[in-house]
Amino acid sequence: MRKIFFDHISTTPTDPRVVEEMLPYFTSQFGNPSSLFYEHGQQAAKALEEARAKVAGLIGAEAQNIIFTSGATEANNMAIKGIAWANEDKGRHIILSDIEHFSVLFAAQALSRWGFEITRVPVDSYGIIDLGALKASIRADTILISIMHANNEIGTIEPIVEIANIAREKGILFHADAVGTVGIIPVNVGELGVDALTLAGHSFYGPKGIGALYLKQGIRIDPLLQGGFQEAGYRSGTENLPGTVGLGVVAQIAKEEMPSRIEHLLILRDLLWRGLSQRIQDIHFTGHPTQRLPGHVSFWVENAEGESLLLHLAFKGIELASGSACSSNIRGRTEEDLAASQVLTAIGVPSHICTGSLTISLGKDNNREEVEYFLEVFPGIVERLRAMSPWK
Numbered sequence: 370m371r372k373i374f375f376d377h378i379s380t381t382p383t384d385p386r387v388v389e390e391m392l393p394y395f396t397s398q399f400g401n402p403s404s405l406f407y408e409h410g411q412q413a414a415k416a417l418e419e420a421r422a423k424v425a426g427l428i429g430a431e432a433q434n435i436i437f438t439s440g441a442t443e444a445n446n447m448a449i450k451g452i453a454w455a456n457e458d459k460g461r462h463i464i465l466s467d468i469e470h471f472s473v474l475f476a477a478q479a480l481s482r483w484g485f486e487i488t489r490v491p492v493d494s495y496g497i498i499d500l501g502a503l504k505a506s507i508r509a510d511t512i513l514i515s516i517m518h519a520n521n522e523i524g525t526i527e528p529i530v531e532i533a534n535i536a537r538e539k540g541i542l543f544h545a546d547a548v549g550t551v552g553i554i555p556v557n558v559g560e561l562g563v564d565a566l567t568l569a570g571h572s573f574y575g576p577k578g579i580g581a582l583y584l585k586q587g588i589r590i591d592p593l594l595q596g597g598f599q600e601a602g603y604r605s606g607t608e609n610l611p612g613t614v615g616l617g618v619v620a621q622i623a624k625e626e627m628p629s630r631i632e633h634l635l636i637l638r639d640l641l642w643r644g645l646s647q648r649i650q651d652i653h654f655t656g657h658p659t660q661r662l663p664g665h666v667s668f669w670v671e672n673a674e675g676e677s678l679l680l681h682l683a684f685k686g687i688e689l690a691s692g693s694a695c696s697s698n699i700r701g702r703t704e705e706d707l708a709a710s711q712v713l714t715a716i717g718v719p720s721h722i723c724t725g726s727l728t729i730s731l732g733k734d735n736n737r738e739e740v741e742y743f744l745e746v747f748p749g750i751v752e753r754l755r756a757m758s759p760w761k
């Protein structure tokens with residue numbers, strides 16, 4: 370059976386060019402970057418620093434301000450907890466949006482045991498943060514604002530520059546989770562005005578298990594991990610050299626190929642959007658119509674349950690996401706959590722519908738024919754499910 374992958378927001382395949390560059394670092398180039406007295410170690414240290422420069426180049430940063438981590442979850446935890454702990458003498462109040470990824474939300478919530486307080490700022494029906502509410506939520510003891518650059522579930526891109534200006538005026542540090550955007554659309558830390566920014570390799574054709582935190586020069590954080598002082602003491606532990614090399618290579622490729630990839634994604638996205646609007650009655654698109662990721666289409670359809678749609682699509686070999694792309698099936702969540710996506714609840718979608726939304730995230734290797742095949746099979750699936758629906 371043919372397979373069509375439309376869930377690139379949850380992960381992407383590692384680019385074979387990246388894998389090829391990584392392979393020697395598992396075998397012949399196995400050195401430890403901290404072992405500088407002999408050649409294997411020196412080569413490893415050189416490769417690590419080259420990768421750091423390439424990652425920095427993708428986001429307009431200086432290499433010395435990139436800290437490699439095991440992924441975005443760690444980078445988000447490092448930013449939130451590290452900044453909070455290092456600045457607790459100034460205050461213990463943190464502001465998030467209502468639609469942050471769980472690795473930001475739960476990292477911040479975990480700080481409550483150290484006496485920190487969290488305010489979550491609402492978003493409008495497109496998922497754009499309410500800047501008035503953000504300003505109103507700032508207190509004398511606010512030390513950090515953390516708002517994601519683009520939302521994985523509804524594709525909306527947040528007004529990061531405006532948020533950074535608000536934070537700067539008040540002397541508050543600003544972190545952005547940019548997993549949805551780095552390597553996909555242009556991200557420049559200087560232009561955005563962020564103090565810290567999270568990225569992950571596997572969201573743009575790099576390997577899994579590697580990410581980075583950009584930390585502006587002079588910002589203090591307390592490390593999450595104590596140990597051998599790797600990564601300038603911010604992140605101890607022998608580096609994941611193959612992963613780091615892979616992240617460097619993919620950063621370079623993404624920078625070069627980004628304009629043509631965006632053009633390709635926009636053509637496919639518009640084809641998909643138009644096709645769905647024309648073929649499906651009572652379809653509701655979610656997220657902002659223009660301020661959104663280029664390959665991202667999200668929607669719900671009346672009287673057709675999302676998970677059933679996904680299963681029927683999977684029978685046809687089409688893979689896409691429902692609810693939160695990264696976490697629609699995690700252990701430890703309550704039934705209530707699973708019942709409704711916090712993002713869809715935040716944009717005002719009624720809770721009985723929140724389980725019924727779909728997210729299509731296209732990738733660089735998808736093509737017109739795949740989108741047309743989806744548009745051919747999807748209306749029939751919707752019709753069949755609607756015919757069985759008790760709500761119709």
Ligand code: PLP
Nearest residue numbers: 440441442470521546548569695
């Ligand atoms: N932040 C966002 C916006 C995400 O979509 C994800 C998941 O892909 C993460 C953070 C966590 O990334 P990872 O699972 O690579 O640590």
